[in-house]
Every structure is written in structure tokens, then in C-alpha cells.
Amino acid sequence: MLRPLRLLLSGLQTQPSRCCSSFVSRMRYVNRLKEDDEACTAALKDGSIFLFHRLSPLLRCTDVGTFSPATLTCSDVQSVLQRLGSDGSSLKEAVLIGCSEQNQAQFCLDVGELDQAAVEEASQGTFIDLRKAFFLLPAAEAPLVSKGQALLRWHQSTRFCGASGQPTQRNRAGSQRFCRSSSTVYYPKMSAVAVALVSDGKRCLLGRQPSFPRGLYSALAGFCDMGETLEEALCREVAEEVGLEIQSISYSSSQHWPFPHSSFMLGCHALVSPAHTQLCVDCSELEDARWFTVDEITRALQVKPRRGDPPILWLPPKHALANRLIREWVEQQWQSKGGA
Ligand SMILES: NC(=O)c1ccc[n+]([C@@H]2O[C@H](COP(=O)([O-])OP(=O)(O)OC[C@H]3O[C@@H](n4cnc5c(N)ncnc54)[C@H](O)[C@@H]3O)[C@@H](O)[C@H]2O)c1
Ligand SMILES: [Mg+2]
Incomplete structure (x- = not known):
């Protein structure tokens, strides 16, 4: 079958184009690799690979005691696979995750079929559960690893078509x-979650689920229902969880959150009328919810939690969108105090 000219031309190009800004050319390059199998195969040969073992990423500890994702070249991975007696065909399972600022295509690969300790020894790294690894990594590197895990998990759970029951094939x-049988195309999925930092103008509202570590309180959150807008989801979640009606919703920012599975977190600030702040907590959803003053939150942001010694109030870690919402609120409170 004749291939479209666009794909033939793009297949010749195995590096990002230099005609536009480096960001634009990297984005277009990654998009092209998604559409063109041959270009993607060529990019893998020159690309970097992040290894996972049963969805745990391979990290390396630096000389100064910090962690970074182990970045291997394609030939590094081939020699690790060969040393462990694998024929290297599992490289075909590598999944594209992006393109580095150095214009190198980035892939992830799960080598869960191999002995974990042997791969660690051969690749000079350690596979660490993402729940731990995510917080050990610098905030700039954690999202790439969580994206890799999310894509690998999605492939593992979408092997069969929900309509025909037949195996699916990946690009x-x-x-x-x-799915050739039902002609269904499946794309990676994530669930939308609305998060709100609710304030009454002077205090902010945080809640805790029974599963949270002792002392941890976070912004209210909930999965968006089918057909809902972000605003509708926030209003419903806050009403359900603490029995309040919110208004003046303003969008802040978003993030991909890998726990327990892929969520697309949409973070907002919201207000309640100071005359209607009485909480009616739904105990089936939350163990507790409370109003906190800016002084309490400012103190809690300065506390470094130590193992076995939880402070009275412990806030979500820096990598979490809820932490960002809380910091934005504190900054805005101090600014308005300074301006008053
Ligand atoms: N990154 C952050 O800062 C941050 C902050 C708060 C919450 N979160 C995350 O947001 C997610 C949702 O928060 P929540 O637990 O309060 O939600 P929630 O209040 O909607 O309650 C969870 C319940 O919703 C139901 N549900 C509906 N749709 C679902 C779906 N698509 N997937 C799974 N369950 C679904 C399930 O019964 C589940 O037990 C959690 O996974 C949490 O880790 C992240
Ligand atoms: Mg919730």
C-alpha cells in the first residue's frame, strides 16, 4: 500500500527540525514519531530509555546523595538484555514518552520478565516503587517517570479489546x-480530578481521609463525573464532602498524578461566604475537615516531617498540586495583610 507523502517525508527525518524554536520542533518531532512507525524505530536506536521493573522505575543515587532516573542508551539496554540471556526482542515494547532538550527521543521499557537484582547490577541502578521514587526525584524529573509508568500500565491493561475480546496491537x-476485529482505536486514558482550596477569606479548608498518614490534611478533591464541567465537579464534591456551597472559582494549574492510577488533576481556588462556614462532614468520605488560619498553615509549611514524629498538621508534599494551591493561598493572604 502507498504511504502518504507526508509520512514518507517525515520518515526521512530522524531528528527534530531546526526551522522553528527548539520547543516547537521538539513537539512536532514527538508528534511525528507517534504517527510514523519507521521514524520511531530509527529514533529508538539513538534515543534514551528509562527502565522499569513491574512498573517500578530504575533510579541512580548521585554522589551528593540525590536521586535521578537512570537514563540508558538503546545500546546500553541491548547489552543489559544480552548479558541476561534475552534476545533483545523486548526492545520492541519500548514506549515513547517525549523528547529531551538535547533533542533525543525518550522511551520507557518494562523489563519485568527479567530478574530484578540482575538488571539492577547490570545497569547500576535500583528499581524503587513509584510511591517512594516520585518523592525522591527532583520535581522537574518526577513527572517524566510518572508519565512512563502510566503509559506502561495502560499498555498492560489494554491488551484486549473491550468490544471484541480480541488482542489489540500497538503502534x-x-x-x-x-483492534483489527472491531476497528476500535484505544488511546491512553486518565481520570479528571477536581481539587479546590476553599477559603472563607481568612481561613482555608483542609480535610483528611482515613487512609492518609497521621496528621496529614489536604485540599478537597474528587473525580469528575461524566458530563460535568470542572466547576460543577468542584461544587458537587465540596457539597458532598463538607456540606458547603462554593462560589468565585478561579483556576490555578494542573498536574498529572500517578496515584493510584493516572489522574489529570485540575487545581482551583474557591470561596465560601463567611456567613456560611459551618462544616457538615460526610464521614463516609472524610475522617475530618477543618478551617486553618494562615498562621497555622505558614507554620506547617515550615515543618519538615520526620519519620515517627508527625507534627500536628502535616501538609501535602511539594510535588503535589495541593501543596501549590496552599502556597498560593498563603502568599495571597500575606499580600492582602501587607496591603491592608
Ligand atoms: N496531587 C494532589 O495534590 C492531590 C490532592 C488531593 C487528591 N489527589 C488525588 O485525587 C484523587 C481523587 O481524590 P479523592 O479520593 O478525594 O476522590 P473522591 O472524593 O471522588 O473519592 C474517591 C471515590 O470516588 C469514586 N470514583 C469515581 N470516579 C472514579 C475514578 N475515575 N477512579 C477512581 N475512583 C472513582 C470511587 O468510589 C472512589 O473511592 C485521589 O487519587 C488522590 O490521590 C491528589
Ligand atoms: Mg474526595
Whole structure:
């Protein structure tokens, strides 16, 4: 079958184009690799690979005691696989996750079929559960690793078509899967979650679930229902969880959150009328919810939690969107105090 000219031309190009800004050319390059299997195969040969073992990423500890994701070249991975007696065919399972600022395509690969300790020894790293690894990594590197895990998990759970029950096939980049029998195309999925930092103008509202570590309180959150807007989801979640009606919703920022599975977190600030702040907590959802003053929150932000010694109030870690919302609120409170 004749391939479209666009794909033939793009297949010749195995590096990002230099005609536009480096960001634009990297984005277009990654997009092209998703569409063109041959270009993607070529990019893998020159690309970098993040290894996972049963969804735990391979990290390396630096000389100064910090952690970073172990970045291997394709030939590094080939020699690790060969040393462990694998024929290297599992490289075909690598999934495209992006392109580095150095214009190198980035892939992830799960080598869960190999002995974990042997891969660690051969690749000079350690596989660490993402729940721990995510917080050990610098905030700039954690999202790439969580994206890799999310894509690998999605491939593992979408092997069969929900309509025909037949096996699905992936494209080279791993950006979609296809069922020949039902002609269904599957794309990676994530659930939308609305998070709100609710304030009454002077205090902010935080809640805790029974599963949270002792002392931890966070912004209210909930999965968006089908057909809901972000605003509708926030209003419903806050009403359900603490029995309040919110208004003046303003969007702050978003993040991909890998726990327990892929969520697309949409973070907002919201207000309640100071005359209606009485909480009616739904105990089936939350163990507790409370109003906190800016002084209490400012003190809690300065506390470094130590193992076995939880402070009275412990806030979400810096990598979490809720932490960002809390910091934004504190800054805005101090600014308005300074201006008053
Ligand atoms: N990154 C952050 O800063 C941050 C902050 C708060 C919450 N979160 C995350 O947001 C997620 C949702 O928060 P929550 O637990 O309060 O939600 P929630 O209040 O909607 O309650 C969870 C319940 O919703 C139901 N549910 C509906 N749709 C679902 C779906 N698509 N997937 C799973 N369950 C679904 C389930 O019964 C589940 O037990 C959690 O996974 C949490 O880790 C992240
Ligand atoms: Mg909730």
C-alpha cells in the first residue's frame, strides 16, 4: 500500500527540525514519531530509555546523595538484555514518552520478565516503587517517570479489546492500540480530578481521609463525573464532602498524578461566604475537615516531617498540586495583610 507523502517525508527525518524554536520542533518531532512507525524505530536506536521493573522505575543515587532516573542508551539496554540471556526482542515494547532538550527521543521499557537484582547490577541502578521514587526525584524529573509508568500500565491493561475480546496491537510509539476485529482505536486514558482550596477569606479548608498518614490534611478533591464541567465537579464534591456551597472559582494549574492510577488533576481556588462556614462532614468520605488560619498553615509549611514524629498538621508534599494551591493561598493572604 502507498504511504502518504507526508509520512514518507517525515520518515526521512530522524531528528527534530531546526526551522522553528527548539520547543516547537521538539513537539512536532514527538508528534511525528507517534504517527510514523519507521521514524520511531530509527529514533529508538539513538534515543534514551528509562527502565522499569513491574512498573517500578530504575533510579541512580548521585554522589551528593540525590536521586535521578537512570537514563540508558538503546545500546546500553541491548547489552543489559544480552548479558541476561534475552534476545533483545523486548526492545520492541519500548514506549515513547517525549523528547529531551538535547533533542533525543525518550522511551520507557518494562523489563519485568527479567530478574530484578540482575538488571539492577547490570545497569547500576535500583528499581524503587513509584510511591517512594516520585518523592525522591527532583520535581522537574518526577513527572517524566510518572508519565512512563502510566503509559506502561495502560499498555498492560489494554491488551484486549473491550468490544471484541480480541488482542489489540500497538503502534510503534505506543501512543495508541488498535483492534483489527472491531476497528476500535484505544488511546491512553486518565481520570479528571477536581481539587479546590476553599477559603472563607481568612481561613482555608483542609480535610483528611482515613487512609492518609497521621496528621496529614489536604485540599478537597474528587473525580469528575461524566458530563460535568470542572466547576460543577468542584461544587458537587465540596457539597458532598463538607456540606458547603462554593462560589468565585478561579483556576490555578494542573498536574498529572500517578496515584493510584493516572489522574489529570485540575487545581482551583474557591470561596465560601463567611456567613456560611459551618462544616457538615460526610464521614463516609472524610475522617475530618477543618478551617486553618494562615498562621497555622505558614507554620506547617515550615515543618519538615520526620519519620515517627508527625507534627500536628502535616501538609501535602511539594510535588503535589495541593501543596501549590496552599502556597498560593498563603502568599495571597500575606499580600492582602501587607496591603491592608
Ligand atoms: N496531587 C494532589 O495534590 C492531590 C490532592 C488531593 C487528591 N489527589 C488525588 O485525587 C484523587 C481523587 O481524590 P479523592 O479520593 O478525594 O476522590 P473522591 O472524593 O471522588 O473519592 C474517591 C471515590 O470516588 C469514586 N470514583 C469515581 N470516579 C472514579 C475514578 N475515575 N477512579 C477512581 N475512583 C472513582 C470511587 O468510589 C472512589 O473511592 C485521589 O487519587 C488522590 O490521590 C491528589
Ligand atoms: Mg474526595
